[in-house]
């Protein structure tokens with residue numbers, strides 16, 4: 001028994017913030033942002049919009065594309081690090097919106113790897129008979145936790161949501177998922193405060209993302225290279241078998257390094273970073289939905305999804321779409 005993606009959906013907030021807009025907020029230039037990151041513009045949520053609002057739009061679109069109603073869904077897994085509230089978890093809030101009563105709603109906090117973690121968990125539920133129709137979402141509103149005076153982070157992060165419906169299938173489907181974490185790197189990318197930790201008056205902007213960008217960059221490139229090897233080896237496949245790389249969209253140079261490792265031309269990589277920035281857990285399902293809806297990704301294609309984020313957490317999924 002395998003799980004198979006029956007439908008995809010995504011959502012981006014209406015407001016677009018360009019690099020030129022950012023030039024008016026912090027000391028930066030369109031040229032710096034474009035050449036260092038590949039980002040040209042990004043979407044930013046409206047003041048009254050929440051992560052659950054974005055997740056609901058993406059979920060409804062995925063359900064519509066899979067031809068699935070709320071009564072069929074028996075598992076919700078949502079990756080987010082920017083939940084609406086401490087609790088109920090965003091999956092519970094979403095459940096109420098969709099009129100789903102009873103099935104488990106799991107929220108995963110794995111930063112940018114949240115969707116891949118969620119996919120891995122839902123896939124295991126389906127393969128072991130624990131679920132028959134899973135809604136898996138990645139949704140984040142990082143613009144609410146960036147310091148808008150810190151040019152090293154505020155130019156990178158953005159908002160959005162992406163979702164898939166997973167169903168059981170005799171044929172793969174999701175061929176394998178691989179998820180990892182190493183908390184030894186927790187000081188390179190983090191938000192200082194949470195709920196239980198005492199506030200440190202010496203730290204400014206305690207609720208905002210702090211990142212040692214160039215160190216994150218190096219570890220991300222190496223780690224993603226390793227997980228590509230791990231995924232191919234686990235499936236006894238050569239890199240030439242992959243039709244599409246669907247990477248986490250943090251930085252064009254990181255994406256290019258992974259594509260190079262796979263000997264893949266950039267035409268075989270779904271790239272959205274220029275228009276969307278880093279939407280954290282939403283970035284991989286947003287890229288997947290983009291590739292599916294514009295007709296590049298077709299049924300039967302072999303996809304390699306990968307992500308890397310704060311924790312550090314990282315993961316991949318090999319999927320026969």
Ligand code: COA
Pocket residue numbers: 027028029032033036037112151152153155211212213214215216217220250251254278308309310
């Ligand atoms: N505009 C203009 N200059 C900026 C800037 C900005 N927005 N942000 C940083 N700079 C400056 C720095 O202050 C530094 O100046 P200095 O040399 O005078 O000290 C210079 O640019 C180089 O900074 P550095 O951090 O070394 O640049 P970089 O080439 O490593 O690029 C990142 C910075 C953040 C784009 C890059 O490190 C990166 O993408 N890292 C990974 C981030 C990531 O993926 N995070 C999420 C993981 S999920």
